[in-house]
Amino acid sequence: MLTEEKITARLNVARSSVEKKLARTPDLGVILGSGLGKFVENMTERTIIPYEDIPGFPLPTAPGHKGNLALGNCGPKYAMVMQGRLHYYEGYDMEEVTFPARLMEVLGVKKLIVTNAAGGINESYKPGQLVIMRDHINLLGVNPLRGRNLDFLGPRFPDMTYAYDKNWRAEALAVLKEMGRQGQEGVYAAVPGPSFETPAEIRYLRAIGADLVGMSTVPEVIVANHGGMKVLGISCVTNMAAGVLERKLTMEEVLETSARAAGDLYALLSAVLARPDGGAAEH
Ligand code: HPA
Numbered sequence: 001m002l003t004e005e006k007i008t009a010r011l012n013v014a015r016s017s018v019e020k021k022l023a024r025t026p027d028l029g030v031i032l033g034s035g036l037g038k039f040v041e042n043m044t045e046r047t048i049i050p051y052e053d054i055p056g057f058p059l060p061t062a063p064g065h066k067g068n069l070a071l072g073n074c075g076p077k078y079a080m081v082m083q084g085r086l087h088y089y090e091g092y093d094m095e096e097v098t099f100p101a102r103l104m105e106v107l108g109v110k111k112l113i114v115t116n117a118a119g120g121i122n123e124s125y126k127p128g129q130l131v132i133m134r135d136h137i138n139l140l141g142v143n144p145l146r147g148r149n150l151d152f153l154g155p156r157f158p159d160m161t162y163a164y165d166k167n168w169r170a171e172a173l174a175v176l177k178e179m180g181r182q183g184q185e186g187v188y189a190a191v192p193g194p195s196f197e198t199p200a201e202i203r204y205l206r207a208i209g210a211d212l213v214g215m216s217t218v219p220e221v222i223v224a225n226h227g228g229m230k231v232l233g234i235s236c237v238t239n240m241a242a243g244v245l246e247r248k249l250t251m252e253e254v255l256e257t258s259a260r261a262a263g264d265l266y267a268l269l270s271a272v273l274a275r276p277d278g279g280a281a282e283h
Contacts, residue, residue: 035258046072133233186211199243
């Protein structure tokens with residue numbers, strides 16, 4: 001675990017390097033999940049900064065993850081978009097996994113959209129479908145806030161009742177329906193990976209109330225809530241979870257399906273960002 005001084009110093013150098021490239025404080029941040037990185041192509045007047053050019057920034061190694069920070073306009077909004085995230089299964093510490101969300105926080109970002117590829121536990125879901133995250137269950141075995149609290153970043157015991165902003169969720173669901181898609185919400189269970197789950201683990205996850213399973217997102221959401229941000233979470237169901245269908249799971253299938261569903265995700269993001277208040281009114 002990094003010490004308070006180290007994490008603060010690391011955030012400060014990264015902040016000053018990114019700050020110079022910002023046109024203004026971003027209206028929001030976006031973290032793009034596996035195979036969903038092409039959203040940045042929709043951004044105008046964009047500046048792409050490879051993570052390796054940001055001092056202090058950890059580098060992702062996962063397939064389908066590029067490792068760029070994109071700054072630019074998404075319709076009427078000025079956004080800070082992470083093309084490629086860091087996963088716990090890659091061996092990173094939680095400080096590293098949540099570094100992008102922290103960097104957004106110290107740059108003044110107040111709203112965050114997180115996206116991910118997820119396995120569908122709820123049998124009413126179909127591969128390729130987008131599901132709005134209603135809540136999560138953290139089964140990573142760690143909490144990114146463990147350790148001495150960094151008071152300048154947020155409170156010791158942050159509330160998680162509204163981890164996923166209610167109004168923003170309702171807006172996203174309305175947009176999905178306007179797009180002629182099924183507007184469904186779900187509870188996302190975060191597991192460490194990198195092995196996929198066993199069918200017995202999926203039955204367990206279903207029994208405890210999970211609709212979706214994935215290996216990411218929850219650390220960033222906890223940190224974003226700690227930092228007082230409003231969060232919208234969008235899962236792309238890339239496969240039915242282990243044992244739901246009589247077949248094996250592969251990362252190729254995950255990436256193939258997310259590439260197929262990416263168009264819908266980009267349309268949803270663009271429509272949500274085009275809303276006058278940018279989503280996320282008060283609770
Ligand atoms: N399990 C865990 N993570 C995932 C899955 C899954 O089935 N699909 C995409 N990410």
